[in-house]
Amino acid sequence: MSSSIAQCCEGMKCNDNYVKFPFRLKDDQPKTCGCRGFDLHCDDELGLLLKLGAADLTVDNIYYSSREIVLSDPNDCLPQKLLNLNITSTPFQGSVIAHYPMYNCSGFDYPFDFSYQRKIDCLSGSNYTVISEEYSLPRSTIPNCTFLKQVSVPTDTAYIHLNSYSSFYLTWDEQDCVSCR
Structure with missing residues (x-):
């Protein structure tokens, strides 16, 4: 060599x-x-x-x-x-893949405070809110929101909210x- x-x-x-x-x-x-x-x-x-x-x-x-x-x-x-x-x-x-559905709730700042839905601040704007869910729920439970994509996150921990991943x-x-x- x-x-x-x-x-x-x-x-x-x-x-x-x-x-x-x-x-x-x-x-x-x-x-x-x-x-x-x-x-x-x-x-x-x-x-x-x-x-x-x-x-x-x-x-x-x-x-x-x-x-x-x-x-x-x-x-x-x-x-x-x-x-x-x-x-x-x-x-x-x-080692483990966690799956999170993401939605765009356009036209307003959606006041999510449910334990299973979280606003993703860095993807949201003044007239729309992007949220993720901890589990897949029927889309009809989220009024005025459009499904964007199911995001897969490689993780080694228990499920946490998508906006908590750094x-x-x-x-x-x-x-x-x-x-x-």
């Missing part, structure tokens, strides 16, 4: 995160230093980022021994990222891609 290849496979730091195989820093290391789907980007302001589909997510921590990664939204609106997140085409999976865990299987490690 040449010295330049050996050097590329040494771990690197991005802010407080240490990056090593199977991950690689996309702009700083060759492709041979990591596996497909494990490319990370180091941003001076946002920190370490992982792109999953169309979503750029902040990497809060990587636990290499248990193969877990903790992700959050750099814009503090995780429900928005979860609306379009599909991890099935990635090398990652969640981060989530994903795991990955052991990687045996060809690398210079």
